[in-house]
Amino acid sequence: MDKRLRTAGLTVIAAAAAGAVAALIIRDQITRHQRDLFSPHALRRLAALGHMSRERASVDSIRLLRDFIAWEPRKVLRNRARAIVERMEDEAGSLGLRPGVETA
Numbered sequence: 001m002d003k004r005l006r007t008a009g010l011t012v013i014a015a016a017a018a019g020a021v022a023a024l025i026i027r028d029q030i031t032r033h034q035r036d037l038f039s040p041h042a043l044r045r046l047a048a049l050g051h052m053s054r055e056r057a058s059v060d061s062i063r064l065l066r067d068f069i070a071w072e073p074r075k076v077l078r079n080r081a082r083a084i085v086e087r088m089e090d091e092a093g094s095l096g097l098r099p100g101v102e103t104a
Contacts, residue, residue: 037068045077053084057091 029047036044037052055061065085072078 037064038071042074042077045072046080049077049080049084052081053087057088057095059092062088062092 035048035051037048039045039048052061052065062085065081065088069078069081069085072081
């Protein structure tokens with residue numbers, strides 16, 4: 001019985017360690033690719049959208065995301081970008097920014 005308990009404990013510890021390492025690797029990859037909005041790789045673009053979703057609204061970010069929406073071939077990523085733009089436009093409106101108006 002004691003041997004089974006020790007084996008089960010070691011198995012649980014090994015699985016937890018493997019899960020922690022996998023989570024760190026995934027987090028590192030997302031952090032590395034958070035600026036790759038126009039990358040040829042869809043997962044990198046998704047990571048970049050995740051980064052953009054946490055950013056504060058700015059006219060430049062809204063324009064960049066609009067360009068991305070026009071460029072992006074995948075509907076899922078376009079829809080995600082549209083949701084971020086809507087949130088940023090609402091936030092920009094409350095700050096008094098006008099993203100649709102050109103300034104020289």
